[in-house]
Amino acid sequence: MFVTFRRLRKCQCVQLMSTCLVLSVVMLCWEQLDTSVVSHFKSVSFRYLVNGFSLVNKSLTIPREQALHFSNFPYLLDHPEKCKNQDVLLLLFVKTSPEHTQRRNAIRSTWGNETFIQNSLGVTVKVLFVLGLPVPADYSPYRDTFGPQEQLEFEDKLHQDLIQQDFFDSFHNLTLKLLMQFHWMHKRCAHARFLMTADDDIFVHMPNLVQYLQDMSRQGVTDLWVGKVHRGSPPVRSKSSKYYVPYDMYQWPSYPDYTAGAGYVVSSDVADKIYHATLTLNASLHIDDVFMGICASAVGVSPKEHVYFSGEGKAPYHTCIYNQMMTSHGHVEDIYDLWKAAAHPGQKEKTLGLFGRLYCSAVKAVLLCRPYYTNTYPCKAAFS
Template identity: 60%
Template sequence: MFVNFRRIRKCQCVQLAATCFVVSLLMVCWDQLDHHVVSHMRSYSYRYLVNSYGFINSSFALREGEASAEHRYLLNHPERCAGSEVLLLLFVKSSPENRERRQAIRDTWGNESYVGATQGESVRVLFVLGVSPDPEPRERRVQRDLELEDQSYGDLIQQDFLDTFHNLTTKLLLQFRWGHAYCRHARFLMTADDDIFVHMPNLVRYLRGLVRSGAAKDLWVGHVHVGAPPIRRKDSKYHVPHELYPWPSYPDYTAGAGYVVSGDAAAKIYQATLRLNSSMYIDDVFMGICANAVGVAPREHVYFSGEGKAPYHPCIYDRMITSHGHADDVRSLWRAATGPGARRASAGVFGKLYCAAVRVALLCKPYYQNTYPCKAAFS
């Protein structure tokens, strides 16, 4: 029996090279691997403690004598909800420069007259803004344009804080405080980004069904992030340092692109905003902290979108409520989603079978897409 030492050495060299390649790959990709796999596993295991105990709420509690900041209104319309029943008070988070997005929303899903005429319900749509962070001459010009826009439509609510990513929580506080001050009789409150599409007929039918069934108590519904970890990478827009939030998991919360709370839940969350420090600048996370403090838990709805766009297809439009990432195609999507073709696609037994197959094909693809989950195809 002879041993081929040359072959053994060759195999060892191949193994060593393969090991070095794998180690090098792990070192290069460790930040991504840690963020997408390790940190999620760690945070999910910590999730029960975060959701079940009050240590996070205690750490964000305002000290005695300390008060949460109040900002002055630059544009306001306290009469918008006066003297009428309101099914839905809908706040659209917008930036001062995004006039075209606001106009597209007014012309489509945010048209209050359309909802009243076709659905027989009262909906109030308001755009919430801060002040342009641009240099002063441009800021003055943007502000003049906003004032002219508001004279035409009367639907802008603006306070004197800089309209930046790190002030999104300030914008959240504006919504809940305005709702409490001027429209607390609204059955539901919704917050949405200005690049979102809302299928208003489907949303109104859903909310009416909740009222009829008595399921609207302590409601907070949207696309739920379960056991999400803080992002520690300093190059990320969503970076949160340990000093601000030292725990490995956030409370469960809904994606800030679009979610709905019932009137009673909105009142509780408003009270929480008065007691908690708003230093957490990621608004949907701060919403989760406030809701957790008053015992309101988020509910998943499969047709509230996450950060991704919903697939374009009549069989999806039949069920969709929100879809995110529509800065330029709101008008065309509105025509397609509310036109007669969207209903015809799922009409009859064969239509239902066809749409069921289409939804499986579109929503259950083997790659990750943060919009509607696969289970939406079967709901």
Template identity: 60%
Template structure:
């Protein structure tokens, strides 16, 4: 028995030595090893062992003039009186694109129906669709005429003259927080969502009302990504070169598909946008960079689905708040999710 015990110990010792050798090789060759698992191990090691993002203040700080330049595009459509009400409970930005008229109409007739929210839920919610201009010059002129006509009817569009592309999503984030500061700083909560997101508005309002009664501050809630590594594959739309962001891990951030911040956090994020280099085109990540510079941390909420699409089932939709990836079924979901049997 004694000899067997010694053999086990020797075997474990050899395994430990082997593992140390492998890890040493990986550490030496880390930059040359471009593997999904390795990048995540490296990212998590950075996030949970080093756990310092002081470099953001040092490396991304710019002058006020430089920071302003990232979002200094002229407005083509704007409104001064959307938040004229003194008791705006929630300012809800929907990130849309010029050609997505059908999605906007579906939202206006379902979860984004402000009249319904006021009548049934007793709070004032302002829904604002934010966008740039169509990247295709041949389609731009006709679409722009349609947008002016759409806004003439609904009065809920805010548009700046930047190309509405994936790589300008950070510009759209700047538009939201700077517009909120200028036009709706008294809103108790601010939400940002994609135009293919389904929001269970009764659940969202009830959740935020419970927080408001507790006078909650420092709120930033959604589906949280922790220790996410930069994508270095050039064939990915999320590709970020080392020259743009050289570190192993992003700060924690919430999925941009749908998240909520309290009014005090919205003000802090606005201030952060006035001093940071916004050239990184992943808007979720830039939000995390802004937040960490002002001492705000995201909070995970299981009923914010992030990038996921929640399948319809009464047990799910009785609790859920957001579900992503709904391009054509928002009206159906709204009808079944707000049916009496769901709320019983």
């Protein structure tokens, strides 16, 4: 009897310790569990069961006079004649920061070279860099020579391609840059057939993109919004993340579908719809690609997935990838080499013929269909 009682107490003690251990692990991992599991479950439920994005649009609708406060900043640098009397296939805005002079120069010398595009591809593409005011504390290296704003003005005199408004250039003002782009197109270049927005560390395979847009234009495509699509993404509620969005800014458990802000394209009719949506929506949400999704949802436009828009990821370096590449993210120092390799006229010749196609299918399957290779082209791109 005594032995049985001791064994019972020992068993209970083990059970109690195991329970405490499990609870401790759950408590330590709860934030991560909530982020990766619970929030996604809520997001999927809201998207597919509640389907309440009309509630989102209604909650963010504000009077027109109030909405204009997000877009009526005066222009400090502007080029209103940039598109005048020209047949513009693509108006391409590059989101940049004042201190990223080298990135802008690299783009001007590679995929964003308007002269090369006109002479080699036979179309007019207008490339503009959009930015806000430099934050003085971030630019101490310039103080011994001349101020960062003066440097930008000097750069603009040389290249005539900076568009700047009077708000501080920061991560939390990215949505203001989004508004700047659509409002500028509406007022200065509404006849452009397509609009693209891109980060300044992105690589655009301009020959492939131009061919794609020409095909879309010949087909008379409308309601085009193409890029890497995020569906049913939940807001980030962790205060340690730069993507943190508090409930009072966005109370809903799911975002509308949107394309990664690293690079996407819309047709002119969509650009016009987005412009009008911004006139009545609260733009305080600083995640610009999400706000784009909110605007599109409000006007009934849905994004289209294109497997060769890489979104946040960097594409693998290979001839078979270059053959269909549209965008690749995360390129700064290597942009010159990538441009020389990817856009060389002889690249596509290596992938022609039955052998070339079979070889590239095998190579792409190996490069793209790996479980640990994320945020770039999906596995299905290997078979497209």
